[in-house]
Amino acid sequence: xxxxxxxxxxxxxxxxxxxxxxxxxxxxxxxxxxxxxxxxxxxxxxxxxxxxxxxxxxxxxxxxxxxxxxxxxxxxxxxxxxxxxxxxxxxxxxxxxxxxxxxxxxxxxxxxxxxxxxxxxxxxxxxxxxxxxxxxxxxxxxxxxxxxxxxxxxxxxxxxxxxxxxxxxxxxxxxxxxxxxxxxxxxxxxxxxxxxxxxxxxxxxxxxxxxxxxxxxxxxxxxxxxxxxxxxxxxxxxxxxxxxxxxxxxxxxxxxxxxxxxxxxxxxxxxxxxxxxxxxxxxxxxxxxxxxxxxxxxxxxxxxxxxxxxxxxxxxxxxxxxxxxxxxxxxxxxxxxxxxxxxxxxxxxxxxxxxxxxxxxxxxxxxxxxxxxxxxxxxxxxxxxxxxxxxxxxxxxxxxxx
RNA sequence: GCGCAGGUGGUGGAGUGGUCAAUCACAAGAGACUGUAAAUCUCUCGCCUUCGGGCUUCGGGGGUUCAAAUCCCUCCCUGCGCACCA
Numbered sequence: 001x002x003x004x005x006x007x008x009x010x011x012x013x014x015x016x017x018x019x020x021x022x023x024x025x026x027x028x029x030x031x032x033x034x035x036x037x038x039x040x041x042x043x044x045x046x047x048x049x050x051x052x053x054x055x056x057x058x059x060x061x062x063x064x065x066x067x068x069x070x071x072x073x074x075x076x077x078x079x080x081x082x083x084x085x086x087x088x089x090x091x092x093x094x095x096x097x098x099x100x101x102x103x104x105x106x107x108x109x110x111x112x113x114x115x116x117x118x119x120x121x122x123x124x125x126x127x128x129x130x131x132x133x134x135x136x137x138x139x140x141x142x143x144x145x146x147x148x149x150x151x152x153x154x155x156x157x158x159x160x161x162x163x164x165x166x167x168x169x170x171x172x173x174x175x176x177x178x179x180x181x182x183x184x185x186x187x188x189x190x191x192x193x194x195x196x197x198x199x200x201x202x203x204x205x206x207x208x209x210x211x212x213x214x215x216x217x218x219x220x221x222x223x224x225x226x227x228x229x230x231x232x233x234x235x236x237x238x239x240x241x242x243x244x245x246x247x248x249x250x251x252x253x254x255x256x257x258x259x260x261x262x263x264x265x266x267x268x269x270x271x272x273x274x275x276x277x278x279x280x281x282x283x284x285x286x287x288x289x290x291x292x293x294x295x296x297x298x299x300x301x302x303x304x305x306x307x308x309x310x311x312x313x314x315x316x317x318x319x320x321x322x323x324x325x326x327x328x329x330x331x332x333x334x335x336x337x338x339x340x341x342x343x344x345x346x347x348x349x350x351x352x353x354x355x356x357x358x359x360x361x362x363x364x365x366x367x368x369x370x371x372x373x374x375x376x377x378x379x380x381x382x383x384x385x386x387x388x389x390x391x392x393x394x395x396x397x398x399x400x401x402x
Numbered sequence: 403g404c405g406c407a408g409g410u411g412g413u414g415g416a417g418u419g420g421u422c423a424a425u426c427a428c429a430a431g432a433g434a435c436u437g438u439a440a441a442u443c444u445c446u447c448g449c450c451u452u453c454g455g456g457c458u459u460c461g462g463g464g465g466u467u468c469a470a471a472u473c474c475c476u477c478c479c480u481g482c483g484c485a486c487c488a
Contacts, residue, residue, distance in 0.1 A: 165481095166408095166480085166481045166482070167480085167481080168479095168480055168481075252438080255437095255438045255439075256438060256439060257438095257439075258439065258440055259437095259439070259440065260440085289437065290437080290439085291437045291438070291439080292437090294437090294438080294439080295438090318438075319438095322438055323437095323438080354448085354449065354450085355449085355450070355451085356447095356448085356449065356450075356451095357431085357446095357447085359451095360431085360432075360445090360446055360447080361431085361432065361446095363432090363445090363446085364431090364432045364433055364445070364446075365432085365433065366431090366432050366433070391432095392431070392432060392433095393431095393432085393438090
C-alpha cells in the first residue's frame with residue numbers, strides 16, 4: 001500500500017482541527033513525506049450507547065489518516081471503560097458492568113463506519129483493549145506500574161485538584177492513564193490521536209512506548225468543540241448531538257448552538273475547505289447574519305449522516321415548525337378515548353415529568369393549540385376532539401380521539 | 403486503631419430543635435424580546451391536590467421530644483491528623 005506524500009495534503013492533515021502534536025508536527029510530517037506507512041489509533045471508551053459530534057471530530061481525523069494510505073485503528077476501551085476515565089470528573093464515575101460496556105461497544109462500530117472503512121483495501125482495524133488488559137497478571141501490572149512515579153501521575157491536573165480539595169482519589173483512578181498508556185505498547189503503534197482532554201493519557205502511552213519499546217510514538221491532540229464558557233459540547237445538557245439522532249433533531253440542536261461555535265464547528269465537524277471557512281469569517285465580520293451560516297453548518301453536518309436530501313427536509317421542517325409554528329414531521333401521535341384528561345396523557349407520554357410541572361406550564365401559558373395558537377388555560381382540560389399541542393418551545397404532541 | 407472534621411436537592415453550598423420542602427449561586431424549564439440563538443428582563447424549579455392543604459425528603463437504621471436536616475445511640479462512607487509498621 002502506497003501512502004500519500006503530497007505535502008499539501010499532509011499539511012492539511014497536520015493542521016486542520018489539530019491543537020498540538022508531540023514530539024512535533026515536523027516529526028510526523030517528515031515520516032509522512034518520506035512515504036512511511038504509519039499506524040495510528042484512536043481509543044474510545046464505550047461508556048454510553050452513542051457516539052456524539054465530539055467523537056466525530058477525531059473519527060474524521062482518523063479517517064483522513066486512513067485515506068492517506070496509513071493504518072487506522074479504532075480501539076474500543078471495553079476494559080478501561082469499566083474503570084472509568086477520571087478526566088474532567090471531580091467525582092468518580094460509576095463503574096460500568098461488562099454487559100453495559102459490550103452493548104455500547106456494539107453500536108460504536110456501526111456509528112464509526114460513517115467515517116472509517118472497515119472493509120476493502122487498507123481497512124481499519126477494530127480492537128478491544130480487554131484483549132490484553134484483562135489477561136495481565138498482577139505481577140505484570142506491578143512491573144508496568146514501576147515505570148511511572150506517583151508524582152508524575154499526580155501531575156495530572158484533575159488528580160491534583162481533587163487532592164487539593166480533599167476529595168477522594170482512588171488507586172484505580174490513578175492507574176487509569178497507565179492502562180490506557182499500555183494500549184500503545186500492546187498494539188505497538190506509531191501514533192495516537194485524541195481530543196486534547198486526552199493529552200495526559202496519550203502522553204503516558206508515549207512515555208511507556210519509549211521506555212518499554214524504545215519507540216518514539218507520536219501524539220496528535222485535536223481541538224475540542226467547546227462553548228464560549230469553555231465547556232465541552234455535550235457537557236451542557238441538551239446541546240449534545242448524537243450521531244444516531246434523526247436529521248431533524250440534529251438540525252434543531254445545531255441551530256440552537258451559540259453563534260461563536262459556527263466557525264470552529266465548520267473546521268472541526270465538516271469537510272468544508274479551510275479557504276471557504278476563511279471566507280465565512282470575513283462575511284461574519286462584515287455583518288452577515290450568523291443565522292444563515294448556522295443553517296449552512298447544520299445542513300452540512302446533517303448531510304454527512306443522513307444525506308443531502310434529508311438535510312434539506314430538516315431545514316424545511318425546521319422553518320415550518322419554528323417560524324410558521326406548524327407541527328413538526330416527527331411529532332409524537334397518540335390516540336385516546338374521548339374525554340380523556342390532558343394531564344394524564346402528557347404524563348403517560350412523558351411529555352411532562354409531573355402534574356406539578358404541567359400545572360406550572362399551563363400557568364405560564366406555555367401549552368398552546370397549534371391550529372389557532374390559543375393557550376390552554378385549564379389544567380383539567382379534557383380531550384373532546386383531535387388536537388395538536390405545543391408545550392414550551394420544543395415539545396409537541398398530536399392527539400386524536402378514537 | 404485513636405482523634406478531629408464532614409456526608410443536605412442535577413451541581414456547588416447555607417441551615418445546627420419549631421416560622422424548613424429547606425437562604426443563595428449555577429444548571430434546567432417557561433414567558434417577553436429575537437434570528438432558532440446569545441445577552442437582558444420576569445417567573446418557575448420535591449410529589450399530589452377539590453388550591454384549604456396533604457405527603458415524602460437532608461448517608462442507613464434506631465431513639466429522645468408536642469416538634470429533628472438540626473439532640474442521642476449505632477452502622478456505613480469520605481477527608482485530615484496521630485499512632486501502629488514483626
